[in-house]
Amino acid sequence: MKTEVSPRMKVALYGLMCVLLIPFVFPTWWMVTSSVKPISDIFAFPPQLVPQNYDWTTYQKVFELQPFVQQYWNSAYIAAVVTIGTMVVSSMAGYAFARIRFPFANTIFMIVLLGLLIPSEVTIVPLFQMFLKAGMVNTHWPLILVPIFGAPSVFATFVMRQFFVTLPTELEEAARVDGLGRLKIFRKIALPLAKPALASVAIFTFLHSWNLFLEPIVFLENLIQVQQ
Template identity: 35%
Template sequence: MDASSAAVKYTSLKRAKSRTKAVKVLLILLSFLLALVFAFPLYWLLRGAFVNHAEILARPPVFFPGAPGFDNFRLGLERIQFLRQLWNSVSIVVPYVIGTVLTTSFAGYAFAKLRFPLRGLWFTLVISTMMLPSAVTLLPQYSLYTSMGLAGKPALIIPAFFCAGGNAYFVFLLRQFFMTIPGELSEAAKIDGAGYFRIYSRIMLPLIRPAMIVVALFSFINCWNEFFYTMIYLKTEADYTLPMGLYIVNGMRIPNYEQVMALALVVTTPCLVFFLIGNKYFVEGIALTGIKG
């Protein structure tokens, strides 16, 4: 009986291990398949940047360029004021990212660590703005900026810094991180004579570095790829950003998809580089968002 029981137990364990191994193999295959699905648009962008006009319009589609070349990059860059539009994009993105990180971290710190009247109500109002479509506030913002004389590129640069903190999701994200920090650290700093700003800058900010990097990364990607607001506010080609340059390259009568894809690859590269650099902190930030409510 003992030998037969041991044999049955061994067989059961072997089957369990086999099932576990089969499940792992299936999960790996599924992950690989999903990776291919999500990576295919990026490959199609790379493919489109190096094919000629005939190949990009060919049906059935050409999956591999016959004679890859860099003519699409040269022709696309010649059709726009690339350096000027690059500078316009950078001059808007930098103040936007800085303003977003500063204002949302101030608000997140206040909602998490400070005690003031109706704190819960104000936080609820901030979170409720996430339900408000951006198109609803477009007309009041446009009227406000034009009445203040902010026309052209300044209409995006100035509010980009001072009004960047209106993103309620970033406020919520940083508040969650601030709430994971023990209150004893603030109390000890107060005993040593530190004020609120010193506690915020010297103690809190270094501890939430992953969340700050996530906010900066998302802010950069959102602002760098912004097209709708730039189309509304920017009136001259000299003030256009790179996404607007892509719109120019794509002709109305004769579409230049290959040149658009070449420039889209150029425009997308900074986002990919920054994401790869901050990927570690991005994953850590998402994982730690809801640790403490």
């Protein structure tokens, strides 16, 4: 049985929600409006919620002091490449752990999952030495290879493996009757059905790559100094 809310109660509820919204909206509003204010107006008292004078030169100076266009492009294309690579590797590895029977499959899978327990700060030094010997320091290769074959890919493999385990075995059996091999079953049946899992993997992989902070500072130290 539904209980109807009176109009006065709705008005009071919406008013309370608007009041509670102020602490969350005000900082964002102040940040955006202050970016187009002259410095004198930022520190004016009483504060000006709506700018009286607009100064758009701050945005121009930002791009003059730092190559933000190039930096955003680097972050975007590295995140895109890492996302695609992780989706390919994790989907194939997840399908192998879920559907292919080979010796010590569960043991190997548990060993792979142990990679999630190792913080990236612990492995950053040996990784730096490895890429330094390979001549890849101050290039984008470490930022691409480490996420694809590192902890983010391990978590993605876990997600894909758990999804492929839930697929009915009757689908593979019917495909084998039709003469499909393992690779075609994966490409034409399992992978199309795994779109929800692939979408989840793509989202968290892209965000993880985009938010990388420690790795770019370590592997791109000379490039960052040159830009500064």
